[in-house]
Amino acid sequence: MANRSDTKTRILDAAEKLFAERGFSETSLRLITSKAEVNLASVNYHFGSKKELIRAVLARYLDVFMPAASQELNKLTATGRPDLDTIFSALVRPLLDLDKVRVEGTRIFLQLLGRGYIESQGHLRWFITTHYGEHLDRFVQVVCQSAPHIPPAEMFWRLHFTLGTVVFTMASSDALMEIAEADFKEQNDIESVIRKVIPYMAAGVAVPLTQANRE
Amino acid sequence: MANRSDTKTRILDAAEKLFAERGFSETSLRLITSKAEVNLASVNYHFGSKKELIRAVLARYLDVFMPAASQELNKLTATGRPDLDTIFSALVRPLLDLDKVRVEGTRIFLQLLGRGYIESQGHLRWFITTHYGEHLDRFVQVVCQSAPHIPPAEMFWRLHFTLGTVVFTMASSDALMEIAEADFKEQNDIESVIRKVIPYMAAGVAVPLTQANRE
């Protein structure tokens, strides 16, 4: 049953790297299969279509990350009501652990997530919310409880601001780290960037509503 | 010299709308020219290539916005040292004024900016920084002065977080507004989103350094 070299895995490995770097529509199946050193038709044989390959690439990460993140949240809420900084920090470990699953897993996952949200008009967003909705709802719930002064509708927007912050930062993290080192003699890695971004996001998510926003 | 129906303008008008909605690579020249009711070849005749058309679309907005934003900043610094919320808010007027330049100008410009930063790996970023660098530097300078407790190296990161927040939010603003209406019966437009994002960004940029970050 199992072929030792696993064409399916080689396709996924090559695809996720290219998708993260160049986006989904900018990455052809021909490029993927040539990098993976497999036949062009094997993508359609194993995955059915390019669209389903994209979903499979994302699912491979989400299936690891989502349960791990949920578990961290459960540990947090078991002991008491955590603050926002603590909640965001709890996601760091599952995020960084993706580097153990695959080389550069953290960066690739975050970039894929961003591309998925922006590029595919809606249908990848739909895939994520329907397949991992429980985990997302759980996260939103915990965040809302830790910032009870923010109405849910406002929190919806702020969490998407947060998603944008993370996704964009990670997508260009390589270039940003280079500039930071050249301009400020500051040595960074992915983890240190994540640790910088957490206070920024936590402050933004919890900031009291202004008069104009309360309307 | 000037033809009253102006093929060039019709192309730009059709292109910016489609680019903002579907992204650059997802929008074909054939779709643009059919919407604009001009001949396919006229794009290459007037702009040279699709890439140059994209730059022309962006430049038409940046040439209006950048000087206007700079002028607002000058007005602000003339009277005293503004706080971050004031600085970000000062950009709102030039942004909203784009609606006077063209129908839905504000939304289209911000979405184009978002797509431009995400889709084209780097070379549109280069176009913007080299053509409008003075304005950008001026902005960074004013922001740094208004938050003197943040070291420049940290501010570098936080401003890029901010860029990510804006860019990602605007690129997916249509989808987000739809969801917000479906889930929370909340009717939004671009201005209300802008007014939501400003406090978020201002809080994040100015948040005091934590022990871990100061190191």
Next chain:
DNA sequence: AATGATTTAAAACACCCGTTTAAATTAATC
């Protein structure tokens, strides 16, 4: 009205895309 440059028009070009087909190969089962 005639001239010459600018602009538009239709068609073709060369290329890349995702997908499908059908034969060849490999692996598994009896």
Next chain:
DNA sequence: GATTAATTTAAACGGGTGTTTTAAATCATT
């Protein structure tokens, strides 16, 4: 070891892409 099933292969299909070409039409200027 023969038969069946699963997988890989090479080739072609149908369609869309940006761009170029060539000729006609339009325009401003003489």
